[in-house]
Amino acid sequence: MTASSAPPASSDPERLPTIRDIAERAGVATSTVSRALSNPQRVNARTRERIEKIAAELHYVPSSQARGLSSGRTGAIAVLVPDVTNPFYFDIIRGTQNQLKASGYTQLLVDTEEATDVELEALRRLRRTADGIILAASRLTDAQLAEAARQQPLVTINRATADAPTVLIDTPGAMVQALEHLASLGHSKVTYVGGPTSSWSTHRRWKAIEEAASRRGMEVTRIGPYSPKTSSGAAAADAALRTGATALIAFNDLIAIGMLQRFRERGVRVPEDVSIVGCDDIFGADFCNPPLTTIASPIEQAGRTAVSMLLAQLDPLRGGMPRKLAVMPTHLQIRASTGPAKA
């Protein structure tokens, strides 16, 4: 029963210090250390300071695992995006990343590969691993989404549902602007180049366009679906040309940029022969050739907002009345890919 059971400072370079090590050094119980560190006002200031000092000396880092196990929270938020390589999601990810870090959360990034089943599987696995989910452009059905939302705190981005808070980017609104812009340039025949069938956004956008067009007597057609990649642009461009439209609105900038390249190859001049409007104002939209007229919005802000809404949901006390819906404003960013209709 040696009193001085050699509390080695750094004798064992491998083992990380635990609250127990701190407790021993401070001559208190582990519970006190735990409280001092994660519930400061629960402990006397002097004791706390002593403990904090020792913790710092030892370079103590709490085990999120252990903490999670006993507290039930993991300190991680999962962000699910259909495709990590799509620049649109970069901005979302940057937004969530910033806001999460600021709030002391860890970001789990998951690529769902635009596939429903991958998404479902991820959701299932994350049930235990994350405190909440941010689901960007979900491919899930309403029922699946409702189910998921029942299981764990969830915020969707660009996918409305009554069952979870949502951050929407008001692209449909901007689609109308885009149409007006085209109309004022003399275009009367417009083609919408649609995105993936499973995308909620593409339907929403098409509906907005269709409606706005019929109101002002413009003729709109729709082609697609196309995968949201620049490589789909070639096929899209060829198909778009066959519709005889003088102006094109693309599901997103990726497709639009792909079309731009294809038109260049085929000697179709933009905007002289055909005008193109993209959507999202992604990285590259301003320096492609010609620079793309597109629908811009604070995407990064959308990511941040989603995080805020999720955290508010996680602890309803602090966040105040949690919002159920946030709509991010959009505006038409006019560049050089749109011009007067061909005579």
Next chain:
Amino acid sequence: MTASSAPPASSDPERLPTIRDIAERAGVATSTVSRALSNPQRVNARTRERIEKIAAELHYVPSSQARGLSSGRTGAIAVLVPDVTNPFYFDIIRGTQNQLKASGYTQLLVDTEEATDVELEALRRLRRTADGIILAASRLTDAQLAEAARQQPLVTINRATADAPTVLIDTPGAMVQALEHLASLGHSKVTYVGGPTSSWSTHRRWKAIEEAASRRGMEVTRIGPYSPKTSSGAAAADAALRTGATALIAFNDLIAIGMLQRFRERGVRVPEDVSIVGCDDIFGADFCNPPLTTIASPIEQAGRTAVSMLLAQLDPLRGGMPRKLAVMPTHLQIRASTGPAKA
């Protein structure tokens, strides 16, 4: 008993099933369930199947927290990049993401904001949270890196060190190619537009250029440092012009693209007045105006390789002889931003 897509057959709809629930239902001990699920050959096939069946029925998902606590492994790998919004790192991230998912690991994405202290802090916190680290373009000193590598399994990307396995992209080699390309176009005065001082790569590239240039009697100068963003391009372009060089090699495509834009504004023609070579062949390099001659490499592959090397380090048994260094090949992707030197 509901027939189709039966909801979790549980008394308490909230509580997630644990191995204990399975054990009870199967009439075995929790240890058997644990083994059946994570160490299959340790358990009789019949028992295992029964357990697996029940687990499936219950939609059992193991708690990575609990598993981590007792096993010491977290099942997560952290990927640290200086800037999540830099397209170069997005390709890395995509690579690591794919490979990690394939290996059953979770990816923790961390943005170190190009800052040493953020990087160090992240490393410290992750000590407990991740089984290993992939450190892209680390800003750490050799000593700090060595220390970090001692603390936990680590693989660096684009940052050589004797203390950890490394994936290198052979940009210096390609720099030489770039220089040759420029020489063959008649350029004799070249400026290197440098990246951040803390970047190991920028020094490495500069050295390669300097050496190659002196060998073939070309005159090279260096300007910078510039932050690796398109927005730095304007200042870089102006400064580059003042050097009187007819060809520019940029630290990366971001800067190069920014310069392209600035030159366009200023009425400087590329490549007629000045040639530009970028580096990385990021998203956008092929469709900017003019398309950028740049140094391409399998970046995504680099990410995958890094993961492989890390996993090999984690369990040395399976991975075989772990490699200490992987060099990814590069090649000069010639596009339209380079042309004959002005007479």
Next chain:
DNA sequence: CAAATTTTGGCAATCGCTTGCCGTTGCGGA
């Protein structure tokens, strides 16, 4: 000055899973 509170801090029970250590079984060989 005693009683009523409020602070502090300790005890010990978890959280869900892994794993070292053993006791049972079943089976082939002597």
Next chain:
DNA sequence: TCCGCAACGGCAAGCGATTGCCAAAATTTG
């Protein structure tokens, strides 16, 4: 028939923190 060896499965001790409950100490109150 009996023994030894695997194979199989159970027990129970953790992993590192959190937290409800309770007692001692400090403080306020009557």
